[in-house]
Amino acid sequence: MRAVVCDAWGPPESLRIGELPLPQPGPGQVRVRVHAAAANYPDALMVAGKYQFRPELPFAPGLEFSGVVSAVGDGVDTLRPGDKVVGTATHGAFAEEVVAEAGHLVALPADTGDEALAVAASFLLTYGTSWHALKDRAQAKAGETLLVLGAGGGVGLAAVELGKRLGLRVIAAASSQAKREAARSRGADATVDSAAGDFRDQVRAHAGKAGVDIVYDPVGGPLTETALRSLAWGGRHLVVGFAAGDIPKVPANLLLLKGTALLGVFWGDFVRREPAASAANTRQLLEWLRDGALQPLVSQRYPLSQAPAALSALLARQAVGKLLVLPQLAD
Structure with missing residues (x-):
């Protein structure tokens, strides 16, 4: 073949x-x-x-x-x-x-x-990963603020859409105008330029001094520490991947000072280790897809x-x- x-x-x-x-x-x-x-x-x-x-x-x-x-x-x-x-x-x-x-x-x-x-x-992969991350790992609650890094990519756009379904306020970070517009089209409440030198200030302008409750991070590299510093007290940073190529080394004291959590997201192993929970997630996602509530x-x-x-x-x-x-x- x-x-x-x-x-x-x-x-x-x-x-x-x-x-x-x-x-x-x-x-x-x-x-x-x-x-x-x-x-x-x-x-x-x-x-x-x-x-x-x-x-x-x-x-x-x-x-x-x-x-x-x-x-x-x-x-x-x-x-x-x-x-x-x-x-x-x-x-x-x-x-x-x-x-x-x-x-x-x-x-x-x-x-x-x-x-x-x-x-x-x-x-399956993008929405499955993002739903598992937000629902199962971060246990996101309506009214919280979500910062999505790499928001113009597949998993990032899925996180934007699913974050809105969960009732979150979504700040989408992406490196180009086209990607930020794509995130807007999927419901992002605000967008920021992740390639700009004032990235943290942009996030603060939309999230306020308290910071964001959840960071969805499929990018890695230097953005990870900057986003981690933008978390609110009790915030959760979801480690989804390393599209930037570099696996960041995170200062552990940042977690201590704000009582934050660094959470790994490996959807593939979730599917293998927790098949019943994964199947339930998939059924929900496919139902939304059939209804037109999600638009890849x-x-x-x-x-x-x-x-x-x-x-x-x-x-x-x-x-x-x-x-x-x-x-x-x-x-």
């Missing part, structure tokens, strides 16, 4: 378009004909050999996708060929077909159209041959919202 192939650890430019054997589903697994796959920061980390999990070379990257079931393994009775699904895999979605655990797939209505099926591929922003679609360019755009922090790879899209 046609796939994006990683032969050695390196940058997205080292990937090639080639052939890989058609994967066969084992017990408890399902093979899906990929309709769309989302480009995510962990995909780029995996290609570079810097992710928590290293597949055996060669492999196809891509962990989030939607499509149609083409085969099921032994013991799978919840799905059958022809079912439309959205889900995640350890890797392999930048290809014509991918294998995933049945428990990591969610069936979609049979009448789901091609466009809705494509948009669904952009949904897909800003660009790439054919399979341009998947490396999608990952490069992510690493350069050029993407607004989500980027999709469609194996059937003409080059």
